[in-house]
Amino acid sequence: MKKYTIFLPITLLMISVISCNNTVKSNYSNQTNAKVKTTTYTASNHPGKKIMEAKCYVCHSPSANHDNRIAPPMVAIKSHYLDNETSKDEFISSVWNFVKKPSRDKTKMRGAVKRFGVMPYQPFSEEDIKLISDYMFDFKIEEPEWFKEHIEEEGNSKMKYRNGAN
């Protein structure tokens, strides 16, 4: 009996310490989940969207019409750089591989190079290009009204219209 009177309080104490610890832990993990949620980007708050609009739309505008453009719209790039198997990492690194040093040898868009000449080199940062292509991969991007029809009419390239959310 004496044994129990010593052990019971100790056991109770231990149980309460353990359960208290658990509550603290689960609160903590709730907090971290909440944090992750608020930093998950949406189609409208993704930082890559703003950077793309500021740095790429000058030439790759989705609103210029087909005949007086100076470069293809971004949706044409997305369509040429993606197929059913392309992972996000592959997409991001192939866009960066071109943009860090544009050249005729690297092009996936021969028709565009023929029409517009090779994209002029500009010192974009890898970070910006990663954010832009992360945004392009994950979300449906703004596209010109004529684009889809134009691709389906041409039908002579291996490229397929792609502008889904992934």
Ligand code: HEC
């Ligand atoms: C000064 C005009 C200009 C700006 C600004 C510009 N580009 Fe381009 N870009 C072009 C032209 C012209 C082409 C088509 C010729 C070509 O493919 O090289 C092109 C093509 C591309 C291609 C396809 C390359 C290929 O041939 O496979 C990628 C990728 C690209 N641009 C990414 C970007 C990104 C990302 C931005 C913004 C950070 C950007 N460009 C800003 C002019 C521009």
